[in-house]
Amino acid sequence: MALTSADAPRPARVSGIDKIERRRVALAESALKTLGELGYARTSLREIANNSEFTHGVVHYYFRDKIDLISYCVRYYKTKCAQRYDEVVETATSADELAVGFLGKMTQTLVEETPMHRLWYDLRAQSMFEEQLRDDVAAIDQLLEQMIWRILTRYAELIGGTPTVDAPTAYALIDGLFEQAVVGYAADPDRVPDLLTDRVSQVLPKLIAA
Amino acid sequence: MALTSADAPRPARVSGIDKIERRRVALAESALKTLGELGYARTSLREIANNSEFTHGVVHYYFRDKIDLISYCVRYYKTKCAQRYDEVVETATSADELAVGFLGKMTQTLVEETPMHRLWYDLRAQSMFEEQLRDDVAAIDQLLEQMIWRILTRYAELIGGTPTVDAPTAYALIDGLFEQAVVGYAADPDRVPDLLTDRVSQVLPKLIAA
DNA sequence: GACTTTGCTGGACAGTTGTCAAGAAATCTT
DNA sequence: AAGATTTCTTGACAACTGTCCAGCAAAGTC
Numbered sequence A, B: 001m002a003l004t005s006a007d008a009p010r011p012a013r014v015s016g017i018d019k020i021e022r023r024r025v026a027l028a029e030s031a032l033k034t035l036g037e038l039g040y041a042r043t044s045l046r047e048i049a050n051n052s053e054f055t056h057g058v059v060h061y062y063f064r065d066k067i068d069l070i071s072y073c074v075r076y077y078k079t080k081c082a083q084r085y086d087e088v089v090e091t092a093t094s095a096d097e098l099a100v101g102f103l104g105k106m107t108q109t110l111v112e113e114t115p116m117h118r119l120w121y122d123l124r125a126q127s128m129f130e131e132q133l134r135d136d137v138a139a140i141d142q143l144l145e146q147m148i149w150r151i152l153t154r155y156a157e158l159i160g161g162t163p164t165v166d167a168p169t170a171y172a173l174i175d176g177l178f179e180q181a182v183v184g185y186a187a188d189p190d191r192v193p194d195l196l197t198d199r200v201s202q203v204l205p206k207l208i209a210a
Numbered sequence C: 001g002a003c004t005t006t007g008c009t010g011g012a013c014a015g016t017t018g019t020c021a022a023g024a025a026a027t028c029t030t
Numbered sequence D: 001a002a003g004a005t006t007t008c009t010t011g012a013c014a015a016c017t018g019t020c021c022a023g024c025a026a027a028g029t030c
Helices: A017-038 A045-050 A056-062 A066-081 A086-091 A095-112 A114-126 A131-159 A167-187 A192-207 B017-038 B045-050 B056-062 B066-081 B086-091 B095-112 B114-126 B131-159 B167-187 B192-207
Strands: none
Touching: A017 A045, A017 A056, A017 A066, A017 A114, A045 A056, A045 A066, A066 A114, A066 A131, A086 A095, A086 A131, A095 A114, A095 A131, A095 A167, A095 A192, A114 A131, A114 A167, A114 B114, A131 A167, A131 A192, A131 B167, A167 A192, A167 B131, A167 B167, A167 B192, A192 B167, A192 B192, B017 B045, B017 B056, B017 B066, B017 B114, B045 B056, B045 B066, B066 B114, B066 B131, B086 B095, B086 B131, B095 B114, B095 B131, B095 B167, B095 B192, B114 B131, B114 B167, B131 B167, B131 B192, B167 B192
């Protein structure tokens, strides 16, 4: 959130490479907005440019080609997911507090950043067909897995037990529930957040053994 | 599996509507092959026609437009998934036998029908952006959920316990593991099937209470 | 065999796509 | 202020897209 493109009316004088990086970030944010709305298949470079303050030529000035842009977007998006639950993990002093905090943030991001999550699952599916995306997608998956693992081990610690599944398994399970919620949210937004909360809080204890 | 297009060298004389349906099925099978290879985003009607014995004009003779074709494909694909594990469920006489049979079929379909599964997760992601696909995708999800539920309840029955989660939760969990395997299979096919087996067999017992 | 219906072909269409490049504009350097 | 460099605009391009249709071939009907 530190680097937005709107912090200065005129493009602030920044030294060299930093300025290029700023433009890249601004373009990536615009692109992510459009991608989240339309999905990978329906998003063209011109559409991205139209929904931004730039023209379609600029995109090719800062990115080699379309995949380069999308790939950059994925990598940029990664930094937003990394520490989403870190504060909750660090401040919680009981298992319940951790669970409540985690579930709260989870449903919050589900509701408030729906397009981003839609896009994530879209891109992960695309990565199965385009190897150029695979590494970046795998890196994010790794990051998310570590995030879930941090939460689960801390949860076990507070309860006084240990996890009964490894990190990839735990991530796949929670992610399955979350993706179900994201897909369901597109069709019927009303009941989904509560259902997600119920289900995750039902599953979490099953992954810990006293 | 009953209706393939190759069972007669010359188009067998079939009465009226049936013949149309046969052509539809043949086109759908061709389309599914291409879709599974390239994914939704990269598949064009011409590509579908090229990889088949038909010309691109025929597609529009049998389907109103692209979405109509894809939608038909999804619905056709559905019939293949429905009863994949039914035999295992019906013949298993112990929990272990059921688990082994289920896991065997699961890894088998993962390996042998990878493109289909890739496509499924792709299409489910697309359904978040195109409402026209939503109903068909939701129907398949429902079907898969029931399939998992049948397996889990039978598994519980054989163990002498009862499930501790509801059907949607159980499906989301198992599906999370399976999708992880499908995505991972694209990058590194070797170890994935065994990992999937391990993880699912670790999770299954946790969903049953004595 | 003549005629109608059905099935299919192959080309044409208008629109969109990613990519590129020539030059204008803004910025920096001296 | 003049020249050099970076940044951006604009228009063009070839390729590809979904869609449509005029015409042809085959099958069915009388």
